[in-house]
Amino acid sequence: MTPVEVTELGSHVGSEVLIQGWLYNKRSSGKVRFVLVRDGTGLVQGVVTPDADPTAFELADSLPQESTLRLTGTVRTEPRAPGGYEISVTRIEPLHVPKAPFPIGLKEHGTGFLMDHRHLWIRMRRQTPVLRIRDGVLWAIRSFFRERGFVATESPVLVGTSVEGTTTLFPLDYFGTPAYLSQSGQLYLEATCAALGKVYWIGPVFRAEKSKTRRHLIEFWMAEGEQAFLDHVGNLALQEDLVRYVVEAVAAEHSRDLAELERDPAVLLREVGGPFPRITYHEAVALVQKAGVSMAVGDDFGAPAEDALSQHFGRPVFVERFPAVIKPFYMKRDPERPDLALCADLIAPEGYGEIIGGSQRVDTEEELLRQLREAGLPIEPYDWYLDLRRWGAVPHAGFGLGVERTVQWLAGIAHIREAIPFPRTLDRLYP
RNA sequence: UCCUCGGUAGCUCAGUUGGCAGAGCAGCCGGCUGUUAACCGGCGGGCCGGAGGUUCGAGUCCUCCCCGAGGAGCCA
Helix, strand or coil: CCECCHHHHHHHCCCEEEEEEEEEEEEEECCEEEEEEECCCCEEEEEECCCCCHHHHHHHHHCCCCCEEEEEEEEEECCCCCCCEEEEEEEEEEEECCCCCCCCCCCCCCHHHHHHCHHHHCCCCCHHHHHHHHHHHHHHHHHHHHHCCCEECCCCCEECCCCCCHHHCCEEEECCEEEEECCCCHHHHHHHHHHHCEEEEEEEEECCCCCCCCCCCCEEEEEEEEEECCCHHHHHHHHHHHHHHHHHHHHHHCHHHHHHCCCCHHHHHHHCCCCCCEEEHHHHHHHHHHCCCCCCECECCCHHHHHHHHHHHCCCEEEECCEHHHCCCCECECCCCCCEECEEEEEEHHHCEEEEEEEEECCCHHHHHHHHHHCCCCCHHHHHHHHHHHCCCCCEEEEEEEHHHHHHHHHCCCCHHHHCCCCEECCECCC
């Protein structure tokens, strides 16, 4: 018999099917036994009675959690069953029977224990929908860029230069030459964008920050776009279109996953329904101060400040034109206000924090040399990057979107560690 | 790096002014013909994070160390 996936059961009502999966839970009530089977696509309940196969009846009692099995039976519509369908089981074929109890029970566990068992934890009910939503976010980003004519051009992960400041680099030995894990693919995207016009990449980046918060990972995925002949204003429009596209795609294609997480898609669609407000850095500081959060002009926004902004607007908000001194060397200055950078951060609603950082880039050699020096960076490793301003210099702009923070927002989960299969957090490299 | 709270059964936790080590879940045995993290009865299960100290006596008080969680700073 051809195996059927749990999500396809609706089109097999009344016929006999074969389900391949793992025993998630079992219950019994006298002479009726219930087996809850997961197959990766969903959960289905099988009902086993003694008038079915007596072997199946015995197995429904004795098999431990996370046994691998094949289940044969007839599909029925059943409102009492989770998922709406139920299988009247005729046969259970165990493929693997664990010798020890599964470490992750259905009751409460502490975070440390769950993180030690992350490789098993991802099988559990609240984890699989998040990972499917992550897949939806990544596919939506790719199809957005593809529809707009962007070319995927990968940036290297092993690099010789810093993008985001030297204190958060992971150093390594590249056959005797100092090297680092990439903090961002941006500099290389600026090169490929001069070759192909519109480019993007999605990949892992690394920040050796001693951060220990619900919105930080040491290794996280960035989706970065870079476009030639694009200015600051066009950059914001591109970012806004991308975020709206991703939210609408996930709301449409992952309603079942969102429902399992008790996340209302209508809330997300409302948040991206209208234009995203755009305020300047200085307006944002004033708003934050008015909300009672202490911060000075010249500070970057901390978590409480971002939360105040996100609470005030209730939708994604762009904060633009930061003081150049607190931003990286590659950002172009505002011609009207040379002390400000032509940049913007996009703050997600509901306190999920900054999900995008972007800017128009410096496009002349003189300006770039000056800003490298001001940042105290050596010139030589950036010589290739300066070449981009020596031949075919072009106004260009781009941004980086944090994939896990976006997943965190859409899935409505409290901590970023659940937004990636195997999170790399401070002091945690196992599993 | 700093601040706060924790570490007791496989897991989640309780443990009174210092005086015999406890519960729920999981496991095992039994019961129940519609369970929804099922329920009911029974059984087994402990280097109380580690090292020192105070005391007749320490899970409990003190010192140091190790580990975990939450938050800050910084960032996406």
